[in-house]
Structures are given as structure tokens and as C-alpha cells.
Amino acid sequence: MPELPEVETIARGLAPYVVGRRIEEFSHARRPPLFLTQSLPPDVIRGHTISGVRRAGKYVVFDLDPPLWLAIHLRMTGTLRAGRGLAPGPATRAVLRLSGGVNVVFGDVRKFGRMCVGRGDIRDVLGIGVDPLSPTTTPQLVRRLTGRGTTPVKVWLLDQRKLAGVGNIYACEALYAAGVRPTRRVGKLSLTQLARLLAALRRVLRDAIRHGGSSVDDYLDAEGKAGRFQKHHRVYGRAGKPCRRCRTPIRRIVLAQRGTFYCPVCQH
DNA sequence: ATCAGCACCTGTTGGC
């Protein structure tokens, strides 16, 4: 469920609760497997201190001292909550018990979420690409990444090995904002169109972060609060409803098995 | 090397 803006919101919300605290205990479910195959044995993090919380792609990352990291991917229904004396619930998959009585609880109804303990270059270990919000991600770099690829641009945006962090909602919204049809072959977009798309993507992501992310169904932040950006969606989830610009009904198609929404008039 | 299709899970919703 959570994409870049939701993960960013969660990471920022966790920081005041966890930074500077020591991990006293780490308890976690075993089935279905919670840890990625490339993970170090998870229990090595016990006794380490959390030096920071950040986002890498769609992962929430706890930086530890001595140097090590714990990355958590929420997939569709994962939630991360922090609080003093916070209790586990029925869907709890893991709990970090920290110094000072603070608990971090990872809940996940569908059990798709995954964790990974590692050290060194996190992007290498997790296999994720560049960040769309990074100033080093330029239209020229994006062009190098797309090459002459024949993949539909919307499917390309969802490939975490290229750009990391974009999911279904923001891919749809950014393509609408840029006036680009989701089915366009990514390698055939001009550099100008790619630049427009990257700028639109950044605008949409920053805007969504400012609004605490999108709560379409069950996303909640680190303190259990819903996001507000769903009120700003222009196409996502609006099949059959009028385009806010031209009143044409928004169309829904399926690309790579994902619902894809666009305006047939405003997007070419 | 790609890529469509399905698998992984459970809860909610919409159509009949």
C-alpha cells in the first residue's frame, strides 16, 4: 500500500520516538518468511542503538550503531507504529522493544511485508534504483535508464530497479500531471517529455508528502493518523468520473495487472 | 533479455 510519500511520512514520524534509543529486544514472526534471503541473521541488531530513520525507495530504514541497518518494506498492508508502551495487535508481525519503554510495532494483515538486516550500500543489497526526489536524478539520467525500452511508461515507473519509490497511485497521478498517456513506450518519449514527467512526478510526490500521504483504504502514519492527499487525486480511483480539467470521463485500463487511470483527452 | 501471468495473503466491496 504505501508508496514513497507514505514511507517518507512514516520515517519522519518515527524519528522522534526512536532516534538515540537502544534495541533491547527484537521479536518477530517466522512464517510466512519475514526476512529477505539476503538478510543477515535478524537477531544481530539487539543491543545496537538507532542513530537515524530514513527512507530508501519504499523501505523504512533504521540506521544503527555500531553500523548496520534494518530495512522494512510494508508492501500492501504493512504498518509501523511507535509509542511508549505500545501493545501488539492481532496482525502484529514484529516488535522492537527500545530503551525508555518505547515500542515499534510492525503490523501486516496480508503478511506481504519484508525486513532485511544488512550493512554497507543499502541500494546494492536491496537492488533498488535512484530516488526520484534526489537532485542527482536528472532528465538525462532518466533517459540513460530508459534507453530505447519498449515498456509502457507507466510500467517502467513501477520498476524499483530503475526509479525507487514510485507506486501505482503516484505513477497514475504524475502521468496525468505531465499529460502523458500511461501506454506510451518509454524509450520513445522525447527528452523534453521525460523532463516534464520527472518534474511532474517530483511535484506530485512533494505535494503528497506535504499532505501526509494518501489513505485510500488503510494506510496510517507512525502515530496512527490517516493521510489527506487522496482528496487531491486527479485520476487514481476516479474511473468514469469527469476529468477535473476537461470533464471527459476518466478511463481505467489494466497494465501489468494493475489498475491504471488516465484522461483520454488530456494525456497523449 | 523481456514480460505476461500468477503466487503470495486477507479483508472489503459491488453485483447479482
Place this chain on the structure above:
DNA sequence: TGCCAACAGGTGCTGA
């Protein structure tokens, strides 16, 4: 009202 198929913000594997 009740049942059940379809669908959901994500990713990874398999086989063509």
C-alpha cells in the same frame, strides 16, 4: 439480505 467473485497502495518467481 446473502453469497461470492473481483479487487486492493507491491514484488518475485516461472515459463514462454
